[in-house]
Amino acid sequence: MMRKFGLLLVLGSIVLMAACGGSGGSSGSTITSVAVSCSPTTVSSGGTSQCSATVNGTGNFSTGVSWSASAGTISSAGLLTAPSVTTITSVTVTATSTQNTSVAGTASVTVNPPAAGGNVVPLTVDDGPSGLGYVSTNVAFVTVLVCVPNTTTCQTIDHVMVDTGSSGLRLLSSAAGGEFNLPLPAQNDPNNNNDAYGECLVFLDGYIWGTVNTADVVITGETAKSVPVQIILPPTSSPGVPTSCSNQNPSGGAGNEGNSLNAFGANGLIGVGLFAQDCGEYCVTQGSSCTGSQTNPCIYYDCPSSGCTAANIAIAQQVPNPVTAFPLDNNGVLIELPSVPDGGSATVSGSLIFGIGTESNNPLGSAQVYDVPDSGSNAGSFTTTFNSSSTPGFLDSGSNAFFFNDSSITICTGALDNWFCPNPSPDNLTASNQGTNMSSGVQVSFSVENAGILFQGGNTAFSTLGGPYISTPAAFDWGLSFFYGRNVFTAIDGASTPGGTGPYVAF
Amino acid sequence: MSIFQFRLGRTFRAAGKEGERMTLSTSTARPLLRRLGPALLMLLAIPMWASLGDTAASVLNDQTQWKGTLSSVDNVTYAVHEITIPSGAKIREYVSPAGAVFGIAWDGQFAPNFQQLLGPYYQQVQQALAQQKAAQQASEQQGGATTRRRRGPVLVETPGLVFAQSGHMRSFHGVAYIPQLVPQGVQASDIR
Numbered sequence: 177m178m179r180k181f182g183l184l185l186v187l188g189s190i191v192l193m194a195a196c197g198g199s200g201g202s203s204g205s206t207i208t209s210v211a212v213s214c215s216p217t218t219v220s221s222g223g224t225s226q227c228s229a230t231v232n233g234t235g236n237f238s239t240g241v242s243w244s245a246s247a248g249t250i251s252s253a254g255l256l257t258a259p260s261v262t263t264i265t266s267v268t269v270t271a272t273s274t275q276n277t278s279v280a281g282t283a284s285v286t287v288n289p290p291a292a293g294g295n296v297v298p299l300t301v302d303d304g305p306s307g308l309g310y311v312s313t314n315v316a317f318v319t320v321l322v323c324v325p326n327t328t329t330c331q332t333i334d335h336v337m338v339d340t341g342s343s344g345l346r347l348l349s350s351a352a353g354g355e356f357n358l359p360l361p362a363q364n365d366p367n368n369n370n371d372a373y374g375e376c377l378v379f380l381d382g383y384i385w386g387t388v389n390t391a392d393v394v395i396t397g398e399t400a401k402s403v404p405v406q407i408i409l410p411p412t413s414s415p416g417v418p419t420s421c422s423n424q425n426p427s428g429g430a431g432n433e434g435n436s437l438n439a440f441g442a443n444g445l446i447g448v449g450l451f452a453q454d455c456g457e458y459c460v461t462q463g464s465s466c467t468g469s470q471t472n473p474c475i476y477y478d479c480p481s482s483g484c485t486a487a488n489i490a491i492a493q494q495v496p497n498p499v500t501a502f503p504l505d506n507n508g509v510l511i512e513l514p515s516v517p518d519g520g521s522a523t524v525s526g527s528l529i530f531g532i533g534t535e536s537n538n539p540l541g542s543a544q545v546y547d548v549p550d551s552g553s554n555a556g557s558f559t560t561t562f563n564s565s566s567t568p569g570f571l572d573s574g575s576n577a578f579f580f581n582d583s584s585i586t587i588c589t590g591a592l593d594n595w596f597c598p599n600p601s602p603d604n605l606t607a608s609n610q611g612t613n614m615s616s617g618v619q620v621s622f623s624v625e626n627a628g629i630l631f632q633g634g635n636t637a638f639s640t641l642g643g644p645y646i647s648t649p650a651a652f653d654w655g656l657s658f659f660y661g662r663n664v665f666t667a668i669d670g671a672s673t674p675g676g677t678g679p680y681v682a683f
Numbered sequence: 684m685s686i687f688q689f690r691l692g693r694t695f696r697a698a699g700k701e702g703e704r705m706t707l708s709t710s711t712a713r714p715l716l717r718r719l720g721p722a723l724l725m726l727l728a729i730p731m732w733a734s735l736g737d738t739a740a741s742v743l744n745d746q747t748q749w750k751g752t753l754s755s756v757d758n759v760t761y762a763v764h765e766i767t768i769p770s771g772a773k774i775r776e777y778v779s780p781a782g783a784v785f786g787i788a789w790d791g792q793f794a795p796n797f798q799q800l801l802g803p804y805y806q807q808v809q810q811a812l813a814q815q816k817a818a819q820q821a822s823e824q825q826g827g828a829t830t831r832r833r834r835g836p837v838l839v840e841t842p843g844l845v846f847a848q849s850g851h852m853r854s855f856h857g858v859a860y861i862p863q864l865v866p867q868g869v870q871a872s873d874i875r
Contacts, residue, residue, distance in 0.1 A: 309823055310819070310820075310822075310823035310827055310831075310832065311823075311826060311827035311831065313827070313831040313832060314834075315834070341851035341852060342851065342852040343852060378793065378794050380794075380835070380836055380837050380848050380849065380850065380851075380855070381812065381837045381848075423796050423797060423798040423799070423805075424793070424794050424795070424796055424797065425794060425797070426797055426805075426808045426809070426812060426837055426839075426846060426848060427808075427809055427812045427813070428797075428798075428805065428809040430809060430812075430813055430816075431812075441832065441834075447852070449851070449852060450853075451852065451853055454852060456792075456853070458770055458771075458792060458793075462769060462770065465769070472768065472769055472770055473770060473793035473794070473795075473796070475793075551853075552771075553772075553773070553790040553791055553854060553856060554854060555792070555853045555854045556851060556852075556853055556854050557850075557851075557854060568850075568854070568856070570850075570851055570854075572835075572851050574834065574851075575834055575835040575836075576831075576832075576833070576834040576835065577833070577834075577835060579835040579836050579849070590818075590829075591818035591819070591821065591822055591829050591830040592829065592830045594815060594830075594833045594838060595830070595831075595833070627830075627831075631822075631827060631828055631829065631830065631831055632828055634826065634827075643833055643835060644838060645835075645836050645838055645847065645849060646838060646840075646845070646847035646858065647872060648858070648871070648872035648873075648874070648875050649788060649790075649856055649857075649858055649875040650849075651836065651849035651850065651856065653835050653836055653849060655834070655835055
């Protein structure tokens, strides 16, 4: 080994000398500096960070560098694998110009010891929370610990739905039929008499209303301190639902999913999606101009005892993706669910893993990164091409099937008429997905089975469940059916990861 | 059908009045109207606007009230008004030669206010979705053997109304149209 290595070095030197001779010569090229940056700049024990070097010089200089690290290992492409550490350790990464080895640049990467208790929380697909009046279908749940900030007054909440299609932790209050009943402090509006904030969150087919409060959220070894969360209230609780809230969903007042456990289907919702907050800049400056009309939607409200009115809210006070509030492993998540055979499974156990490339258990590996826009009408969506038609496509663990348009697949009849019933079943299909970083799409195969047959047993997890959507303007919703048998990453907007800066999905 | 047309026409005008509260400048709409002047007047000869039977000046008046932008006046079978609202969302209203809004499409960070957008048809969408929910609840009594809850994009397809909305937090898009009011020669897929 040593002998071979030595030979390679010698060969490398010869090539280098030749290169110098060729380019240096009369033009007199020189190297002036090497700048190094690594992403992310903080990783956990055994995690990875991608480093890059910018070489500056004059003339026809070489941009080649060689990499070294003060601890851990680094590849010839600049991928640092952090050492295993028990205390916080700084690793110096050095890139040295190959043309002039006396010119080098450095960057520091902080290596944290592993999150105590780990960054993995069990993920379960089953028939849903105790007391649910129906069979939960293709919903993935975790258990979270919620505490009054800086106290040991805590409550364990099971069956919290994991949603890559939204951001923020929302808990169904006991008044609404959920488990949560801790007295959390209100999140107050510092610009308006410290009124407590309320929030109207609109989904595709419904909405929830409730107060914004702060909590310490503990999930496995990760703790988000004093993080804003939403407590979902029924319409009978105070503050009541503002009239400007319910008209933003197609079900009207009946779309209030805070009515009951059956309406919401879970004891809570943990949005671990692509965005750092649920609303963002719009709510900072335009939130208070909500008129209840189509011109400006209503999201956050100030709720003094006299009633709630639409309000502006600073980014830091909005309900965030709780992952962003973890001290470690805060750049995104990895969802690992095992394969589910045709016909479905009674239950499925997998993992929700925090961080991307931050620990030894969450490297991107060979996963393809699909960059998505962070704003605009297709924010968070890549492009899916199916049956020669290109549409926005998105990965949404909170959707419980593949939802797309294919007029050749038979739609079920009667009560089942919003599901696919292909004949013959299964129907094996292929689509192609393309991120904004890609010059062409990558094919993906999936199958759809007859929902009428799937639902006859008591199974709760289906990798082949699908339902119809309109042909124009179409969209391809890759719901939980897609996640089985895959490792799916979602990187948060603006977060640095070994696969680049979020937002992106990878699988 | 005439009742539908009348009601849709009213919905359309109501949306125009709502526009008084919009904050977007009309400065973009007016030059566009001037540029399109001759073509616009030609199109107005075929009644194509909600302000059916009114003069060209009243169309300009509508635009002023909307404070929105106008686009796609290049199809003889229908006209499209696209309004960009302060949140950045876009709402496109499709108007037939008969002067009826036969379809609406939207996309943006948030869902629009459906009561205002759909007018009397909002009730129909709610009823259709309530029926879907009732079917699921009936199935629950049989352990979910006949159907299960659909968590995903909304799709309502009744003979008199099509409504669809897909997307996720930060990106909503959808369409609503009345099949009977779609003018001859226009495909439903043109509403997008």
